[in-house]
Amino acid sequence: MPVIAILGAQWGDEGKGKVVDQLSEGARMVIRFSGGDNAGHTVINPYGEFKLHIVPSGIFYPNITCIIGNGVVINPARLINEIDNLISNKIDVSHLFISDRAHLVMPYHTLLDQLEEKSKAERAIGTTLRGIGPAFTDKTARLGIRVSDLIDKRGFFNRLCSIVNYKNEILTKIYGADPLSVEDIYHQYIEYAERLAPYIKHTPLIIQNSLTNDELIILEGAQGALLDPDFGTYPYATSSSPLAGGACQGSGISPRCIDGILGVFKAYCTRVGGGPFPTELNDDVGNLIREKAHEFGTTTGRPRRCGWFDTVAARFSHHINGFTGMVITRLDVFDILPQIKVCIGYKLDGEIIDYFPANTTELIKCQPVYEELDGWQSDTTGIREFEKLPLAAKKYIAKLEELIGCPTNIVCVGPRREQTIEVKPVLDV
Ligand code: GDP
Ligand code: IMO
Ligand code: MG
DSSP: OOEEEEEEOSSSOSSHHHHHHHHGGGOSEEEEOSOOTTOOEEEEETTEEEEESSSOTTTTSTTSEEEEOTTOEEOHHHHHHHHHHHHHTTOOOTTEEEETTOEEOOHHHHHHHHHHHHHHGGGOOOOOSSSHHHHHHHHHTTOOOBGGGGTSHHHHHHHHHHHHHHHHHIIIIITOOOOOOHHHHHHHHHHHHHHHGGGEEOHHHHHHHHHHTTOOEEEEOOSOGGGOTTTSSTTSSOSSOOSHHHHHHTTTOOGGGEEEEEEEEESSEEEOSSSOOTTBOOSHHHHHHHHHTTOBOTTTOOBOEEEOEEHHHHHHHHHHHTOSEEEEEOGGGGGGOSEEEEEEEEEETTEEEOSOOSOHHHHHHOEEEEEEEEOOOSOOTTOOSGGGSOHHHHHHHHHHHHHHTOOEEEEEOSSBTTOEEESSOTTOO
């Protein structure tokens, strides 16, 4: 120990990559525990600007062991691409390890993600089309192929034959698509296995050593709580758990070992893809936020939908994660606004409610109830001490803390590593 989980607390893209990169300085290990290359984590540090999809954001520190955990689904082609990109930028990746229990994203997963989305037409989820849903479906259906399956070539070929035959039935009979070739996939994946072999490890032992030595371990979340398949805006959700519980499951670390759970929130809300979003702004303010903050998807480049901070959703996120503290990123985006609204409740069928409804139709009907606060209209990007923030900015943060019921550990005022204000030490819980 100590172990800290850094989790997305909204609909993803809260700035987890930046926070993990910044907090990794004192860490010994960073573990990604869920999702796959649907994630896009932006890190801007002295080595440049990087968009990480599968590789943990601690990779820039050569002394940190970076683990792609059992809970991640890996598209090997994309991982190799990411590794090559890091190497070409002179980043040492010899300290990267891949769990042999992680599942693989296969060519039929990406194909089926596209075909399923297309067939849903206006009901499409708006997935990243990276095959993530189909890969997790196969994991649960016990039809998945794991990293460790690649070691035994004959066993892998036999398993692949039966799975691809089954997938080809679906591809040809349901979607009228062309069948895939087992041989082509087999040879391609054997090539990937050879390339990735140096990184593949039995990770529980490595993690256990770190736990025993009392080293700081960071669990790096992907996506955000409101995309969780159980508690998020289902079916407009992802397919693995971005929650504190998912962090244990996807890394093999016991809940008893977790010391800190940081919820990363933006100072406002965004979401990419379909699904309910009560505080969405389809107006000039929404456009202003999108343009000023460059709110375009890291993975797909899609424009992100923007809206005011929603404390009903945030409180729910806190309850299902048990945050020990919050990180509030992108506070600087509000530097230009004269007034800021915060959603303090929902109005549903004429009644004020303070919970986050499970039902999509109900959530779409919810009208946000706002409280309006003064903006600060001054530049915060160079501030490094909490006391030096404008009074209105401190009042905004205090309002969020009061409504969510959670203290703030860190405030971010820019995308670069150093544009970070420590409000309270992360492990001071
Ligand atoms: P992640 O998926 O949670 O890692 O977040 P993304 O990288 O997808 O999106 C967050 C974006 O916000 C990235 O472009 C970051 O560089 C940027 N960012 C992070 N923190 C701040 C901040 O405090 N201020 C500003 N202006 N940008 C930030
Ligand atoms: P990071 O880690 C934002 C969204 C997709 C879609 C839904 C399902 O960068 O915060 P999927 O491809 O997972 O089946 O898509 O989930 N989504 C994300 N949105 N940030 C992410 O990751 C996301 N990962 C998935 O846009 O709405
Ligand atoms: Mg992202």
